[in-house]
Amino acid sequence: MNVAMFPGQGAQFVGMGKDLYEESAVAKERFSTANEILGFSITDIMFDGDADALKETRVTQPAIFLHSVISYELAQKLNPNMAAGHSLGEFSALTAIGALSFEDGLRLVSKRAQAMQAACDVAKGTMAAVLGLADDIVEKACENIEGVVVAANYNCPGQLVISGAFTAVETACEVLKDAGAKRALLLPVGGAFHSPLMEPAREELEKAILDTTIHKPSCPIYQNVTAAATQDTASIKENLIAQLTGPVKWTQTIQQMRADGATLFTEYGPGKVLQGLVKKIDREAQVTSALMV
Numbered sequence: 001m002n003v004a005m006f007p008g009q010g011a012q013f014v015g016m017g018k019d020l021y022e023e024s025a026v027a028k029e030r031f032s033t034a035n036e037i038l039g040f041s042i043t044d045i046m047f048d049g050d051a052d053a054l055k056e057t058r059v060t061q062p063a064i065f066l067h068s069v070i071s072y073e074l075a076q077k078l079n080p081n082m083a084a085g086h087s088l089g090e091f092s093a094l095t096a097i098g099a100l101s102f103e104d105g106l107r108l109v110s111k112r113a114q115a116m117q118a119a120c121d122v123a124k125g126t127m128a129a130v131l132g133l134a135d136d137i138v139e140k141a142c143e144n145i146e147g148v149v150v151a152a153n154y155n156c157p158g159q160l161v162i163s164g165a166f167t168a169v170e171t172a173c174e175v176l177k178d179a180g181a182k183r184a185l186l187l188p189v190g191g192a193f194h195s196p197l198m199e200p201a202r203e204e205l206e207k208a209i210l211d212t213t214i215h216k217p218s219c220p221i222y223q224n225v226t227a228a229a230t231q232d233t234a235s236i237k238e239n240l241i242a243q244l245t246g247p248v249k250w251t252q253t254i255q256q257m258r259a260d261g262a263t264l265f266t267e268y269g270p271g272k273v274l275q276g277l278v279k280k281i282d283r284e285a286q287v288t289s290a291l292m293v
Contacts, residue, residue, distance in 0.1 A: 006089035068269030125192025132182030227252035
């Protein structure tokens with residue numbers, strides 16, 4: 001069975017999407033629509049901007065969404081039996097499999113990026129990568145630390161990202177190193193994504209999601225907060241709303257997909273991060289990048 005998967009923030013690079021734009025009339029039209037919806041020329045920043053401009057959350061998230069969705073539309077794809085996206089990538093996945101229209105997907109991603117940036121400005125938080133410890137050890141350590149710090153991204157066994165208030169995350173890093181972590185290092189991110197500190201962003205995005213029409217997707221989506229398959233539109237909305245303050249259960253998602261019969265995982269969008277994670281979760285799984293027409 002075939003899986004379509006879509007990356008999250010961090011996969012961006014200057015020049016991304018330019019080849020798609022130059023080779024396809026469909027891509028040109030999509031990018032033009034995006035510039036209108038966003039109210040600024042995202043194509044200028046994606047194709048010829050500098051890396052710092054592309055790193056801004058309000059730019060990064062729509063840029064990765066556009067690259068991913070357009071790649072999917074142009075690819076010689078095997079019709080997926082399942083889909084998933086890592087964090088932001090969940091919006092790309094839902095657009096690709098028809099649950100969201102292109103325009104609605106982009107509007108929600110833009111709204112999400114702005115709400116997350118605003119939440120970061122209010123509460124100064126951070127994230128850290130923890131390598132070489134079992135998930136339950138990291139979870140217990142976070143529970144025993146004063147202040148807000150939680151497991152945020154279950155990327156693959158032995159690679160977990162924690163998120164929360166700056167001092168609490170710093171303390172957690174020291175505690176986890178003492179507990180045997182190979183590394184526990186702060187990440188260069190703008191805020192405490194997928195933690196309770198994103199509550200203001202969750203509240204803002206909730207209204208936008210509730211006001212958006214979600215259609216039944218063409219195949220089941222395995223969502224970040226549940227790691228379970230669904231095609232129910234009410235559940236999809238509920239899980240999307242919970243996503244900003246909830247964890248990305250990527251390890252559990254891939255394990256569940258494998259248990260449900262998934263064999264080939266195709267990544268649509270910039271980079272190969274998800275392919276690497278899938279292989280670390282299950283060596284027997286086949287991975288590939290999208291092949292363009």
